[in-house]
Amino acid sequence: MQTLEKTHPKFSELKHRLTEIDDINAAASLLYWDQATYMPPQGLAARGRQLATLRQLAHEKLTDGAIAQLLDDLDTYAHDLPYDSDERSLLRLSRHLYEQAARVPASFTARLSRHRTECYQAWAQARPENDFALVQPYLEEMLELSQEWASFFPYDHIADPLIDLSDYGMKTEEIRRIFAELRQQLVPLVQAIATQPPLDDRCLHQVYPEAEQIAFGLSLIQQIGYDLSRGRQDKTLHPFMTNFSINDVRITTRVYETDLSQGLFSTIHEMGHALYELGNDPAFEGTPLAGGISSGVHESQSRLWENLVGRSRPFWQHFYPKLQQAFPTQLGTVPMESFYRAINKVAKSLIRTDADEVTYNLHVMIRFDLEVAMLEGKLAIKDLPEAWNERYRSDLGIVPDSDRNGVLQDVHWYSGRIGGMFQGYTLGNLMSAQFFEAAIAAHPGIPTQIATGQFETLHQWLRTNIYQHGRKYTAAELLLRVTGQSLNPAPLMAYLSRKYGDLYAL
């Protein structure tokens, strides 16, 4: 970003302010990371206060009139720059972030923030007690707040501004259209699989000691390309990725001693998120251009590594002998093919986060449809548990035994908002297949390389085509640039049909 900085001091001033905000956000992220990893339990009360202060401060700095003025002053300069130049991209993104923040009154933000804490606490009590009624009034207020939030923006559909917060540029109607198309092809596949004998995954449910699982996962992701001089892995209750700079992108993991796949695939998943942000153009450091574009594109990278690579036969041709070495008593006599089938077992299940890659998107679509209906006023919160169960019956053919395993299972609505919280998971799955197809088209040798433990061609292709751009393009722009296509369920369906047709002899 040299040119403009030399010619326009206001651009430098803007960048300086944006970096200050980025620094505050990085400190807030560290406060959260520490809370999840190492903080002594009694530090919690002060930590909540500190996080709120820093987030409020970042919000104040972003919505400062000086930022608006600088953006206005730089408007005519921006127009003379190529659309995809770093400078113009930064101005475009900053304008978007400024407006997304500035349209929302500070008093609303404070109200929402307080309610999120209260609603989360009610949920944290209601879920183990299986008591939806306890959290119902809080969720009703969360719905009202979400509707109010949307009202600060112009929209075609009330869910659009909320979807925009996670997947900028996506519209409710477009998602509905794509999801309908996907569903039409997915349901018959799930039904066909259901008629076949189930795969045997008992080999995954022996006892796998925690320390060995963590050591194996860490060596695996290092071989793929996760660099411990620029990241680290720690244990948390729920795995996540976070970054404090382009050169410090950390992941966390959790391990179940009687379920090998949980820790293994969540580690690869979070590594995928991390590789994305580690691959950002270093020139984006400290600016909003660093990071990932949208929840959909971010998820496309985690799922690409977790599923299209990590649950593939070539991947385990390389890693399975090493896994057997790490767990000789558990896997020494289990053939690779049995392990491959075990990690790809499809089952109609109640819990989204445990779902296989075929049924996963059905879980997501249920949630997306329900949140849209709530926002539209067509579904009252009091009727939500029944609506949830009804959709599980119709879409997956099973009914939750309890709200704990039904409507209370995900934290998203109870701690964030209603609207725009789930579509990214399926958008990510769709894009992961589109991106992977493009990578293979460019480098047909990738699967063969993976089978010999070489990941650099794929990693480099992803860096060049996706990672380095950070938040420069919208998801739709990036997808079109990289694949020549718009969002399209065909590659995912082709991949799933081929892979599971083989596995289930369809």
Added chain:
Amino acid sequence: MQTLEKTHPKFSELKHRLTEIDDINAAASLLYWDQATYMPPQGLAARGRQLATLRQLAHEKLTDGAIAQLLDDLDTYAHDLPYDSDERSLLRLSRHLYEQAARVPASFTARLSRHRTECYQAWAQARPENDFALVQPYLEEMLELSQEWASFFPYDHIADPLIDLSDYGMKTEEIRRIFAELRQQLVPLVQAIATQPPLDDRCLHQVYPEAEQIAFGLSLIQQIGYDLSRGRQDKTLHPFMTNFSINDVRITTRVYETDLSQGLFSTIHEMGHALYELGNDPAFEGTPLAGGISSGVHESQSRLWENLVGRSRPFWQHFYPKLQQAFPTQLGTVPMESFYRAINKVAKSLIRTDADEVTYNLHVMIRFDLEVAMLEGKLAIKDLPEAWNERYRSDLGIVPDSDRNGVLQDVHWYSGRIGGMFQGYTLGNLMSAQFFEAAIAAHPGIPTQIATGQFETLHQWLRTNIYQHGRKYTAAELLLRVTGQSLNPAPLMAYLSRKYGDLYAL
């Protein structure tokens, strides 16, 4: 802090602003803690920037005109409150902190901050290369900056404002007087010890594996009263204590496998710092009243636990059998008395941080005198190495073999400032003896309790008399309240003479 908050909204407003600053400072402390413990190496560049941003932000918020206005507006209210009420103490301390920050121009702070980084980097290169000339111009500028810093304040002696930054209220002349008195009694003791056969500390220099050392240290400090639900211990290059709230006060440690005493006593030392801040009145949370008053009082607490308790015979009557159990091959046949003598060996040495409790204060006084002479313009930086070596010859009877083990050994001048950087160590030693004497006077059974592993009487006395007050009183006020005395070398000298008279049969 109920009364005034209810009657004066401006007090609430001030407290709110101070807590916001405290939150920013806590985040900055966490950025630093993470850098020293878990940060991947390549995160360093961004981390430096983030720390600078947060510290700048805290400074801006503190020197905001609104704080000054609130303090002015609350002045008359403050005068109606008892001097030692929480409210009036907070106003008094805030006024002091505000003025300490506001008198210094922002441009100077930025200049100093940049120079500190540069000077530190030059030192980090110069020290291993034993090349004082390399860092000399940087240290010359550090001296000029330190003198300029002092010039923003009214003073009797140019070192006073710089001493004030660490030990509020102490004056150069008073320190000189006390140090002279201490020195007069200390030198003959050191000389008398030097005529005796040296104590044998070889038992400490066997191989003590790191993990076992850390486990033992952790169990020891937990038994004394360090609560891991409100703190934790991690490994760093240089041990330190830091806090992110009254309920999250952490320590770090380092361990040498061939020197048992380093890790052991630095763990107890940092625990002493931590107990102080953990014992603050919970009502002080998020306000400047939380923390420790001064570097001297803070050091008095770490040294009290490290030396007066941790190097005493009763302490090891309880802990030595446990230490023998932890290291049976190393210590199984070493009698407790031999161990006690080993950990109290006195030797004329070159390195302050390795010095025993008798000679330690001589190291400190050399540094104090030299920094005062530099500030006064009586000692040029170019002559500093020779002046340093000359003082070691005259005071300790040994001459550094190199500047690395001489004038380049401490980071303080090269990364902080010249002036006020060292006196706190000796003030702390003096006060540790004064406080301990007062505790024993109140509870003569303390040594007997320590010999049976009971620390609660002493801990509770320290909480009630020192810890809970946080930064409410100045060091001088606190000392007078607790001991009825002002600063006085007699208790330390009485303790040292008694203990080392016995050890060295003087």
